Amino acid sequence: MDAPPTEAEVRDRLPAGAAPFAGRRTELAALATAAARTVPGRGRLVVLAGRPGSGRTSLAVQYARSVAADHPDGLLFxxxxxxxGSPVPPGRAARRLLEQLDAVPAGLLPADPAAEDPACAALRTALAGRKLLVLLDEVREGAQLLPLLTEEPGCLVLATTAGPLTGIDAIxxxxxxxxxxxxxxxxxGELIGGTRISCDPVGAADLAEACTSRPAALRLVAGRLRADARASVTDAAAELAPAVPAAAPQAPKSRGATKPRGRGPAADRRQARELLPAEPVPVADTDPLVAAFGLVYRSLPAPAARMLRMLTLAPTQTADLRTASALVGCPAPExxxxxxxxxxxxxxxxxxxxxxxxxRYRVPGRLYPRLVELRSEQDRPAEVELARARLLERLVRLVDSARLLLDRTAGGNPDPLPGPLRLRTxxxxxxxxAEERDQLLDAVRDAIGQGDLDGSAGRLVTALLRALPLTGAAAPADxxxxHELVLRVAERQQAPRRAAAALLNLGDLQAAEGHWPQAEEQYRAALDRxxxxxxxxxxxxxxEGTAGCHRALGDPVRAADWYGRALALRQSLGEPRAEARLLVRTAEAHTAQRRFDEAGREYRAAVAVLRRLGEEEAAAALSQALERLRRLVDGEGIVQVSE
Known part of the structure; x- marks a missing residue:
């Protein structure tokens, strides 16, 4: 028997987690106890709830890695x-989890928007017989979680949330x-150095109290103290203290950790400065996380503060020097x-x-709402729109560059981007x-949702439709x-030709999945446009697409009718190859109705068209089909197909 994998060998898709990690022994033990519980008819589920900034994601990552050896098939995220803050559909999350498992089955295109996404069922199937830990971060509602739960006892689902999850029993x-x-x-002490803490233990205790011992607030203040060696821990505590309501609950103190005597609470120290120069902090309305953020934010140089605000425009809150430089219009190294x-x-x-x-960097979800407020207050709408436009154009250039590198038959050279931004191989x-797919799709969704940059968004959609299939990872759902986004823009701009093209592509995707009623609906709508x-x-x-749907649904009468309409139009357009194809399809529909005379006539017409085109091999193959039809007629004693 093979030895179980070590923790280093386990497939790990978790984020890095906060470092250093301190405390939480009680909570880690509680997670272990909760993970041991089972509920009949459902796999193991653990829910970790806490306010933004409480460190719930870091704790979940820490716990998951501590039990990695018990889940040798991987840690998914x-x-x-x-x-x-809007909830991610469970089907989209299921697809990403399947990709992490390298277990994405073909298709998975939803047939009915009101039904469960097939990716959820595929995920539950993929989890069967495996020992996996699945970390679902920032769950907003129980409806997101339910379709992803499995009955597999070897799997553990660990969900973090800011509030109660209704609709799930026995949590x-x-x-x-x-x-x-x-x-x-x-x-x-770990974050800013033990010396500064040991030299000012009273200030350190007051600072912890002013932050109500919330890890995110402590990390923010520590970041500022690291950046300014002259700033004292005591002064930082005093600046924060007035922003914390007097009735705020105190975090429990560990045994042996007593507050030194001879000093009043941090709230009795000097008044804090404003959170922002133009906006005084209302004491009763500000929590420690907001106050700590304000302390750090107002120490930023103007260019850094502007970049931080503009990063809220980055797709999925994630940015690198390529996207950040586009958002603020500065060189990539800067x-x-x-x-x-x-x-x-x-x-x-x-x-x-x-x-x-x-x-690569991510704007923390706990800071995102406040940064959006600051952006709306301090940046003109025209500046924000320009930043978004620069980002979209940068992404278009990058996607086109990637496509040309992958498809040498396309001709042309990649658009020469500056050295640090360039894709080279x-x-x-x-x-x-592959890595940026979610960000690219999110950028398109956001741009089309806002409706003010349809031109740039349309170019990015076109670039993605050309490039993604070249990676071999173009999921039909993506x-x-x-194509749905293309249709949305086309309808908004009253462009029926583009709307028809988008609907035809949607119909083709549904047909490829065998969703024939849905495909027919798309084709009929495309015909109208x-x-x-x-x-x-x-x-x-x-x-022709509508006819194919009727054929697949076992309705040869309607199939023949629609093929006949398509044939007449192709003949009027002078498209002989399409004419030959439709003649064959019509013949097949007639054969299914046992209308052999009509079928033979259509086959012979198709042979004649192919011979005019000089395609003798195809004509010969079709002649064999005609001969099989004759034998079928002879075998059943039916009147021969006339010459």
Whole structure:
């Protein structure tokens, strides 16, 4: 028997997690106890609930890695909230989890928007017989979680949330508060250096109290203290204290950790400055996380503060020097330097580096709402729109560059981007497209949703539709979503020709999945738009697609009728190859109705067309089909097909 994998060998798709990690022994033990519980008819589920900034994601990652050896098939991860806080559909999360397992089955295109996404069922099937831990971060509602739960006892689903999850029975969540005071002081020592803490233990205790021992607030203040060696711990505590309501609950203190005597609470120290120069902080309305963020934010140089605000426009809150430099309009090296400084201040989270080594960062969800407010207050709408337009055009250039590197038959050379931004090899291009796919799709959704940059958004959609299939990872659901976005723009701009093309592509995707009623609906809608635009080739394609749906649904009478309409239109357009194809399809529909005379006539007409085109091999193959039809007629004693 093979030895079980070590923790290092387990497939690990989790984020890095906060470092250093301090305290939480009680909570880790509670998670272990909850993970041991089972509910009949459902696999193991653990819910970790806590306020933003309580460190719930970091704790979940820490626990998951501590039990990795018990889940040798891997540690999977999916975020269940979009940057604006809206819930991510469970089907989209299921697809990403299947990709992490390298277990994406063909298709998975939803047939009915009201029904469960087939990706959820595929995920439950893929989890069967495996020992996996699935971390679902920032779950907003129980309806997101239910379709992803499995009955497999070897799997553990660990969900983090900010509030109660209704609709799921037998949940006993692990509730997360602040660190105990001893752990909070230890964390400060790890973050800013033990010497500064040991030289000012009273200030450290007061700072932990002012932050209510919430890890995110402690990290923000520590980032500022690291950046300014002259700033004292005591002064930082005093600046924060007035922003914390007097009735705010105190975090429990660890045994042996007592507050030194001779000093009043931090709230009795000098008044804090404003959160922002133009906006005084209302004491009763500000929590420690907001106050700590304000303390760090107002210390930023103007360019860094502007970049931080503009990063809220980055797809999925994730950015690298390519996207950051586009958003603020600065050289890539300068953007990289600012990103690194913001991460050092704990204002950005580090994401795993890209395949080419490019550093990637994420705007923390706990800071996102406040940064959006600041952006609306301090940046003119025209500046925001320009930043979004620059980002979309940068993404278009990058996607086109990746496509040209991957498809040498396309001709042309990649658009020469500045050196730090350039994709240089096909492998690098494929890796970039795969890693950034979610961000690229999110950028398109956001741009089309806002409706003010349809031109740039349309170019990005076109670039993605050309490039994604070259990676071999173009999920039909992603392509379907892109064509839906094209349709949305076309309808908004009253462009029936483009709307017809999008509907035809949607119909083709549904037909490829065997969703014939849905495909027919798309083809019929495409026919209406094509007629409105006077686009006869699109009309012919829609007619043929509709006929194919009837044929697949076992209705040869309607299939023959629709094929006949398409044939007449192709003949009027002078398209002999399409004419030959439709003659054969019509003949097959007649054969299914046992109308052998009509079938033979259509076959002979198709043979004649192919011979006029000089395609003798295809004509010979069709002649064999005609001969088989004759034998069928002879065998059943039916009147011979006339010459």
């Amino acid at each position: 999916a975020r269940m909230s979009a940057p604006d 006993d969540p692990v509730i997360l508060g602040g660190l105990d005071q001893g752990a909070a002081v230890d964390l400060l 953007a990289g330097t600012v990103l690194e400084k913001l991460a050092a201040l704990e204002l950005l989270e580090r994401e795993p580096a890209a395949a080419d080594g490019t550093e 096909p492998a690098q291009a494929a890796g970039w497209l 392509l379907y979503q892109l 094509a007629r409105a635009a006077g686009d006869e080739p699109a009309c012919a394609r829609a007619l």
